[in-house]
Amino acid sequence: MVYASEFPPFGVTADLVVLTVRDEALCGVVIRRGHAPYKGRWALPGGFVEPDEDLPAAAVRELREETGLRPGAAHIEQLATYGRPGRDPRMRVVTVAYLALAPDLPTPSAGSDAADARWVPVAELTAARLAFDHTTILRDGLERARAKLEYTPLGTAFCPAEFTVAELRRVYEIVWDAPLDARNFHRKVTKTDGFLEPTGRTTTRDGGRPAQLYRRGTSEQLHPPLLRGPAG
């Protein structure tokens, strides 16, 4: 690999907005920074892309190294890229941000690098002053996640492999921070082709009458979408 002198060298990092729904709140992963700059501040997990590493691979690697999460269950997609000069005081860095949506997994064992990784409710994170421009990245990730629930079945990425309609509805209510009518939601998700696939099994883990268990269907898009209010 030759590095010509004709082009300015940039550092490139892959950072992640990792979201889950736990304890009735939408939470994101942050890690406590161990050294300057922004020492002691919360930051999104991430790090430099290696010389021969693909960008999605770097995101997955950082997710595993810094949070201990297995990428298998999570949905990961590219979010956006941030490169404002001065956003890293040390040098010119371009950050390719990824958005990961995961079911509620146990907090990673504080082994390896993941020592200070934590799930924190996003309400606290958006109010806090994160390192670098990570507050902006987090906000963009949140808006992307909220929008994606409208026209894709990705709400299921927050659920375990098998889940009930009510559990999926709680996901929507928590991510959108708005109450939904249980009966209309049930009608919508069960009648939209390809959204849910019944397993035949039932569960009573939510109390009350037993609920059907579903897994995610095959479609990538919802037709028609499940829209938030006109305020959206």
Add this chain to the structure above:
Amino acid sequence: MVYASEFPPFGVTADLVVLTVRDEALCGVVIRRGHAPYKGRWALPGGFVEPDEDLPAAAVRELREETGLRPGAAHIEQLATYGRPGRDPRMRVVTVAYLALAPDLPTPSAGSDAADARWVPVAELTAARLAFDHTTILRDGLERARAKLEYTPLGTAFCPAEFTVAELRRVYEIVWDAPLDARNFHRKVTKTDGFLEPTGRTTTRDGGRPAQLYRRGTSEQLHPPLLRGPAG
């Protein structure tokens, strides 16, 4: 600016998918490459980001330098970032791609760098073998543009400042490559709040009965969206 040795240096470019509607076809800008690699092949306009330049600024600069287009009229947004190792045979390059939607402007005067910039129908471009992974980037840009027409008023970015409903409908038909019912389309766009703003003036440039002229409204999102068929 210090370049620590601890991180691998990347080249960073800003490339553009520039789309317009002209002569009843969706067209994109390509330039003919003057030197290796891919000498003589069509490529998307773009180039290296400068050491103290913001990413959107680099995209706007490249657009102006390589195509002579004034960024004022166009809509520009970040598309995605491409960084697969080996995508540029010379060195490791990460490309931040931008999507630009512009009204039909005259072909740039073949002055400056824009000597070999051309508008080419996207049907030809997607079939051609563009330089690097630019075919992939172009496809992603096309899909983004098609999707954005559904739930934003960005179809107006392809129109001049004042336009008729029929002209906007032609944009939709050409971008989606599907016929639309003129009467239903008219009802939809004129009754969706914030989509169009009447100017009071009329025109007969399309022949037939004079048509109202509109400009773009203030809303950023369409509620409800203007969906393509369930085929998605």
Add this chain to the structure above:
DNA sequence: ACTTGTTCTCGTCATAATGACGATAACCAG
């Protein structure tokens, strides 16, 4: 002046999707 061709714009009707909400089913705990 009148006809013809064109496009614009409004209206009608059936169907589909949505929001609001009643009612029943099926479990658990006491």
Add this chain to the structure above:
DNA sequence: CTGGTTATCGTCATTATGACGAGAACAAGT
């Protein structure tokens, strides 16, 4: 067996959509 809880189905009014009829308002030609 009673009351509490949640799941699921159904009803009804409202809204959005797709298909299409019909008149309005121009230009061009006769």
